[in-house]
Amino acid sequence: MVVSDVMGPGDPGFWDPAVVGTRVLTPVEPGVKVACATGFEPVLSCSTLDMRELGSPQRTLQFIDVPTLGEPLRIWFDYPRWGDGSTAAVNERIIGLWMERR
Numbered sequence: 001m002v003v004s005d006v007m008g009p010g011d012p013g014f015w016d017p018a019v020v021g022t023r024v025l026t027p028v029e030p031g032v033k034v035a036c037a038t039g040f041e042p043v044l045s046c047s048t049l050d051m052r053e054l055g056s057p058q059r060t061l062q063f064i065d066v067p068t069l070g071e072p073l074r075i076w077f078d079y080p081r082w083g084d085g086s087t088a089a090v091n092e093r094i095i096g097l098w099m100e101r102r
Contacts, residue, residue, distance in 0.1 A: 002033045002049070009093075017068045022046065024061070025077040034061075034076075046076050 005021040006028060013019030022034060022043070031052035037045040046063070050056040062079045065072035 001038045002035045003046075006034050015073070017070050017073055023073060023075045025075050042074050048078065 003022045007014050007019075007021040007023050008028065009025060011021075013021065014023055022036060024034060024046075028034060028048065031050065033049045033051055035047055035049055035058075036043045042065075046061045047058040048061065049058055059078055061076040063074050063076050065074050
């Protein structure tokens with residue numbers, strides 16, 4: 001099912017566990033939709049669908065559960081894009097937060 005509550009790291013509520021939404025770390029380009037399996041809590045599977053190009057393959061997203069004081073934040077990302085430079089600022093922020101907790 002295509003979801004409409006997608007948030008990126010630039011959205012104010014991305015790191016707030018009280019905000020409901022599908023958090024996607026890697027950029028979602030215009031015309032690309034995020035689809036997730038329904039009926040599971042937490043969601044077990046998400047992928048991206050490029051609606052601009054008929055017949056383009058789905059790209060499966062991976063997830064990490066980031067610990068918080070309450071429930072962990074499930075953050076989805078496109079693993080092949082992790083090292084393409086599109087997530088550099090977010091990577092630095094995650095590493096910084098992790099180092100502060102040590």
